[in-house]
Structures are given as C-alpha cells and as structure tokens.
Amino acid sequence: MTASAEPIRVGVLGAHGRMGGQAVKAVREATDLDLVAAVDVEDSLSALTDAGADVVVDFTHPDAVMDNLRFAIEHGIHAVVGTTGFTDDRIATVTGWLADKPELGVLIAPNFALGAVLAMRFAQQAARFYAAAEVIELHHNRKADAPSGTAAHTARLIARARADAGLAPGTDATTAQLAGARGADIEDVPVHSVRLPGLVAHEEILFGAEGETLTIRHDSLDRVSFMPGVLLGVRTVPHRPGLTVGLEHVLDL
Ligand SMILES: NC(=O)C1=CN([C@@H]2O[C@H](COP(=O)(O)OP(=O)(O)OC[C@H]3O[C@@H](n4cnc5c(N)ncnc54)[C@H](OP(=O)(O)O)[C@@H]3O)[C@@H](O)[C@H]2O)C=CC1
Ligand SMILES: O=C(O)C1=N[C@H](C(=O)O)C[C@H](O)C1
Secondary structure (H helix, E strand, O other): OOOOOOOEEEEEEOOOOHHHHHHHHHHHHOOOEEEEEEEOOOOOOHHHHHOOOOEEEEOOOOOOHHHHHHHHHHOOOEEEEOOOOOOHHHHHHHHHHHHOOOOOEEEEOOOOOHHHHHHHHHHHHHOOOOOEEEEEEEEOOOOOOOOOHHHHHHHHHHHHHHHHOOOOOOOOOOOOOOOOOOOEEEOOEEEEEEEOOOOOEEEEEEEEEOOEEEEEEEEEOOHHHHHHHHHHHHHHHHHOOEEEEOHHHHHOO
16 A cells, blocks of 8 residues: 655635635645635734745735745745746746746646636747737736736747747828827737736737737636646655746646
C-alpha cells in the first residue's frame, strides 16, 4: 500500500478581498491542500513562514505584489500570482530574484479562467492574418487598474504574433479625436476599458479586414471561474522551477 502524499501547505495573500476570499474557500475545499495562512493588509507576511507555507497565492494589489513576491522568494516559498501590474521590467526583476533560488517556482498568470486563456491563444493565432486588431475589456467598477492585466497581455501577444508574421499594424484615417477616444496604445494595439457595476470580467478581441470582422469574446460571470486555474497553479508550481508567465504554459496550450 502506498502512503498518500502530504497536503500542500498554502497561504493566501489578500484573503479578505474578492479573489482572495474565493481562493481561501477553494483551498479549504480541496482535500490535497491545507490552508495554513490567510493574510490581508493588516497582517504580517511572517504569518506565511510561521505557518510553514509551501505555496503562496497572491491576489492583492499591483502596488503590493512585488514586496510580497520578494518575501516569498527570499523565504523559499513557491508563488502563484494573480495580481496584475506585471510590466517587462517587473518580470525581469523577478527573474533576477529567482536566479539565487533555482529550485523555486513562480507562476504569474494575468488570468486563471480557462476561457480567457483560450481566448488569448485564439487571438494570438488570428493576429497572423489581420493587421488591424483592437481589444475591449469590461470590468466591475471596483477594479483598481486599467487596462486589465489580461487586456495588456493580449495586446502584447497580438503585437508579437503580428510582427512575427511580417504584418505592419493596421492604420485608420482618424486625425481629429478627443484625447483617449481611441483607447490606450499597447504596442500599436488600441485597448479600451469599460468600468460598470454589474460586470465581473469580460474581454473582446476584434480583428478587421476588407469585408469581414472576427470577434473573440470571453466572459467571467462569477469569480469561481478562476478557481480551477488557481488550484492547478498551486498543485503544479512546486514542480515547475523558475518563472512561468501565463497559465497557457501549464495547460500546455
Ligand atoms: N489573474 C486572475 O485570474 C485575476 C486577477 N485579479 C487581480 O487580482 C488582484 C486583486 O483583485 P480583487 O480580489 O478584485 O481585489 P480586492 O481589492 O477585492 O482584494 C485585494 C485584497 O488585498 C488586500 N491587500 C492589499 N495590499 C495587501 C498586502 N500588502 N498584503 C495583503 N493584502 C493586501 C486588500 O486590502 P484593502 O482592501 O484593505 O486594501 C484586499 O483585501 C487585482 O490585481 C486583480 O486585477 C482579479 C481577478 C482574476
Ligand atoms: O480585477 C479583476 O477583476 C480582474 N483582473 C484581472 C485582469 O486585470 O486581467 C483578471 C480578470 O480580468 C479579472
């Protein structure tokens, strides 16, 4: 008879928040995981080390996440990060921290919902064929950042796929415009942000060519949609040393 594996000891940062609260519940309900710390803004990060966490899940704020991640890496705790705000500079900084801890795994995912990850992958595939692409993201009005991390990631994937295919960005004839009317410019992909009560998390990726358009849309209607991806990340990250950016790599899409 084989002995069952020890549960993974998990700490959640941002535990009182919309996503952190869901993550606490999901970890508690998973029989192979043990919630050992639920930490929010008023608590010390030492709760993670005191509790012997193997993996930390971060759903806090773009202003807080780098300090949290540095603490986790310094203390040998694997990390699953959903918090947004990861620029190329931040990714390079995390890579530098990990150089001293080659055994540690960090997963940073702009979106843990399966459909959102697939939508990004489909957009990357379509971008080879369409010079003109725009992203519209729609979220609840309590969201701290704009554009969403998912939309920024999607725009970068489109821009890179387009460039790899030798396509120049699409052009338009708009010369007279109110500031902001054409959205934020991320690597020549316009990104538009909508904030409304009642929404959760939604994204549309639009491509256009002569005589046709293609729209890829994903809707998270409830935050439970993110939990299978979060749990997959927690179970996987101890066995994926180094930095992984995007759940698509874990899903092998
Ligand atoms: N990758 C993904 O799939 C998803 C990512 N997100 C991202 O997750 C992040 C959190 O979103 P959401 O849950 O809606 O936000 P909330 O504001 O609901 O929750 C954030 C929580 O973190 C707390 N907090 C802030 N700073 C710290 C800190 N230094 N240490 C511990 N806790 C802290 C906040 O406390 P207080 O309110 O007192 O400041 C709050 O309780 C955002 O960046 C969002 O974009 C969201 C959904 C899905
Ligand atoms: O704040 C949110 O709600 C979400 N944040 C992430 C993002 O900015 O992309 C993921 C999802 O869109 C929900």
